[in-house]
Every structure is written in structure tokens, then in C-alpha cells.
Amino acid sequence: MLEMINVSKRVGNELHIDNVSLKFERGSLNVLLGPTLAGKTSLMRLMAGLDRPSSGDIQVDGKSVLGMQVRHRNVAMVYQQFINYPGFSVYDNIASPMRLAGVDTAKLDKRVREAADLLRLTEYLDRMPLQLSGGQQQRTAIARALVKQADLVLLDEPLANLDYKLREELRVELPKIFAQTGAILLYATTEPHEALLLGGQSATLHQGKVTQFGKTIDVYNNPQSLTTAQTFSDPPFNTVALTKQGGELRFGNANVANIPQKINALNDGDYTAAVRPHHLSLAPSEKHSVAVQAEVGTSEITGSETFVHVNANGNRWVVLTHGVHRVNPGEQITLYVDPASLYLFDHQQSLVHAPEQYAQG
């Protein structure tokens, strides 16, 4: 078990990690999710022991590891850049941690070949890392992390620099490969859908703070604050300030009377409503009943989906619809919102209402 207790890291005048407390169980898969500069790498470096926290404590199985040198900790790390020893062959690269640990030659050879087999590197074992493709280089780095059989495996955006196909493949394989070792697996990513695909538990990071930590799907469905919601949404949540009065929601000059029971039960007052881009519709339906006027900014067609960027009453919104929809910039369109899919946050940006089907319990 790895535990971070009130850990902060200050570099110069900047607070890179702000009072983080986290607890990871053995054999668990944990995702660190946050935009660039949120502190994912800083946090991993603290866990690995490459940096020392300015305050707070890091404990492994209840014992502080703060003073312990990196090389005495049982840690493995894979960086976003493909880091190998350029002067060693792939075989020696993978074997390196075991050689230092004094594993006997027969066992070492067996483990290197197993790992190479698992990561499809067998035919490249005699090559030098720089003679390999990016994907193969990264697989070498992963193999080296794997053979070490470390208690803590830190994967810092390991797939970010790989091409799409390879990323899809490795993303499925990686958790499986490491799950067998019983290690605490930490996986940093900037992409919400990657976190969802990996599952496990997620910690969302924002400006050095952990905004939420829990089962990935729970964090996604019930973000406790608007910040977490935005971190865990790509494209971003569409937000609008609104006022609840009596049985009505008001925003801009629109009134919504037919609102879900649960929202109706809230106190009157000002709220921030947020709705996911795919819960907006370009056509009315029984559920999508609330009409909002908007002006089209741009639209992006990915093939199976269309992103329409609009300006709705001064708010920048994104609509995600299936299929190809041709809309022209400047065109006035009507969007339809399903009131049942609304998230509501109070003026402190804390969640007060999540859509019915996702509510906790």
C-alpha cells in the first residue's frame, strides 16, 4: 500500500503539488487524469522518490520512505519520451534492472525472453534502441519496467507519443500485463476517454490539487465540482449560469417550466448548469425539449461524428452529434437540451444535482 499524506511540493515560488493525500492499494489500477501542467508528472516523481516533497509524508505499508534513495525503492517508471540506454542492446536494456539486482543468468534470460515475447520484441533483442521505431522503443522501456517486478509501477503518459493504432493496442494490453505482477499501477493521462477505457480508480488533478479520487466511472458520473467535471470531459462541458425560481429555471430570456423533480426540490437561487456535448441535440425530441438559440462558429467533422461549436447567449458551447451534419458558420440554429441530463453546481462550484440515471446509491 502506498500512501501520500498532505504532500506538497514547492519549486521556487510555484506550488507544483498542493496538499495531496492519496492511498493506493496493492494490485490496483489507478489513473491520474489532468491537463498538461496539472502536476501528474510531479506527483509521480514524488512517489518514485526522484524528488522530495516540501512537506508531508509518503509511506509504503505504513513506513515512511522519504529518506530512501531511489535505487533502493522497488519502483519502475516509464516516461512519455522513449527513454532507454542508447548504448545497450534491447536485450541488455531489458536485463539491466535484473543484472543490478543480481538475478542469476538463467532466470534473467528466461524473464527477458518472456517480457520480450509479451511485448513482441523477440526479433529485435539484438538491436540498439535507436534502430527501432518509436513504438518498439517504448515497448522496450515497458519491458524493462515489467521484468523488475516492482511494487510500484509509474506510467507517465506512456502512449502519448505513439501513433493511434499502437496506442489502442497497448492501452488494452498494458493493464493486463501489469495486473499479473500485483503491483500498484499508476497511469497518467490527459485524455478522459483513456481513463474511462482503463477503468480502475481515477484521481483528477487540477493545478497541483487532487480534486477527486474514486472509482473512475463514479468520478466521471458524479464529479463533485465543476473543475473535476471539466477535467473529466473532452470536449468540455457546456455551462450556463441560471436561476431557479419556483418551479422554473431561467437563463438568458428562456424559461424552463417542465423540470425534473429532483431539481425542483433544490432551493431557489443561482446555479451553474452543465451539460455534456453529446446530450445536446440539433433536432427536438420528447426528451430534448428545451430549445436554445445559438449561432454557429465552426464545425468539425470526424467522420462518424460532428462537433459544432456555437455561441449560445454569449456562452461557448460544443454540440456532439452522430453522423455528418453540414452547418455553415454564422448560421442561426436551435439546440435542444434534455433537462434530465443537466448537472447543477452551486456558486462554490460544488455539485448539487447529477442526472437521475447516474445518481449515487
Place this chain on the structure above:
Amino acid sequence: MKRTKIIVVFVYILFLMLPIYWLLNMSFKTTNEILGGFSWYPQNFTLDSYITIFTDPTWYNGYINSITYVLINTVISVSFALPAAYAFSRYRFMGDKHLFFWLLSNRMAPPAVFVLPFVELYSAMSLFDTPLAVALAHCLFNVPLAVWILEGFMSGVPREVDETAYIDGYSFPHFFVKIFMPLIAAGIGVTAFFCFMFSWVEMLLAKNLTSVSAKPIVAIMTKTASTSGYELGLLAAAGALTIVPGAIVIWFVRKYIAKGFALGRV
């Protein structure tokens, strides 16, 4: 167009090679012929000058002395600069940038400034007239140069490689020798070359810090006259031989020098 290019290059090389040709030309002539008339090639070809240099201890000891202090200096400079350059490349500490620039500024002082204190100091420590005295004195400008060049090569190696090594379980010395030094081997080669070259060509300190037993070749070459009068052929031969070690060393590192230039550190 292509022809003009070839002509320009040809003329350029001709100009560059002319003094070297003339030196070789002279080294195969007798002194009388040199002082006599103008000739493009030796009329009475002779190897006497070279034979004298290789048989007369006052001459060949000069080479031995020079090579001794140059090698000592190269070894000291590179081995001291390696850890220093690593610190500058990997750590941030108070005044690091100023210190780094100060190192370079050491090269701005003319060696003449340091001759007197060095002579005084080395005499007091009985180092005067030893190869070690010259080798240490040359560290004054070679260590900063070596740090400067090596830092450029070291910064080209991602810090993550160091960290990966620590995570894998390498201790610092083990990592430095086994992984890091091979990665910057080209840089070490280029650095050694420059230390060698600057120490080899430096005359002022080398001449003044020695008297008899450690006299370097550059100092011996300044005696133009002997009992038998002017010996210009001998001097030319000595000059030609002095070019040889530099040429040999540059042949080994020619591929890496370009890399050094690309890093802006050479």
C-alpha cells in the same frame, strides 16, 4: 558555375597549404640553400635535419617533454571537467550561471598575467622545471574549456536517462561510468582534442616554467642560432614534426568536431 566553384576551392586550399609546403620544402634543404636563392623544391635533397632531431637529445627531449605535459594536462582537464560539467548540466544551484560564465572568462586573461605568480609559486613548491608544472598551469584555461564543451554534450542527454538508471538500481558512480560516459564519448573525445591542442601550441607558460630538464619543443625552437651559425633547415624540420601530433589527434576526432560545432560549444 560548377567550374568556378572548383577553382575557388582549389585556390583556397592552395593558399592554405602554401606555408606548410614551404616549411616541408625548407626542412629538406640545407641551410645554405635556404639562405641562398629562391627555389620551389630542394635542389640538394637532404634528411640531415630530421636525423639531427631524432639523434640529438636536446632536440628529441623537447618533444618528449612537450608530449608529457600535454598528456598530463589532457588527463587532468578531462577528469576534473567531467564531474564539474555534470553538475552544471544537471543541477540548479545558487550562482550557477555566473559561475559558468566566470569559467569562460578565465580564458580572457592573457597567460602573461599569470607567468610571474606561477614561477614564484612553483619555485616555492619545487615544481619549477617539471612537466607537471606546465601541465597544471595549462589547466588554467583548459579546465574551463573542457567544462564548457562537455556541458553542451551532457545537456544533450535527457535527464530521464539518469533517472531511469537510478530507478533500475544504478548507484551514481556506476551509472556515470557504465552508462553516461559512453553516451558522451564523442564529447570527451572532442574535449580531449582541444585540451591537447591548446596545451600543445601554448608557449609562454611552457617556456617560462621550465629551464633545462623539462624544456618543451616550442622553447627549443626559439633558439635560431647555434655554434655552427643559423640552422634554418633544422628549425623547419622541427616545425614540420610539431604539426604531426595535432594532425594525428584531429584525424581521430574529425567526425565529432562537427557535432561540437553544432552544439555551439567548440
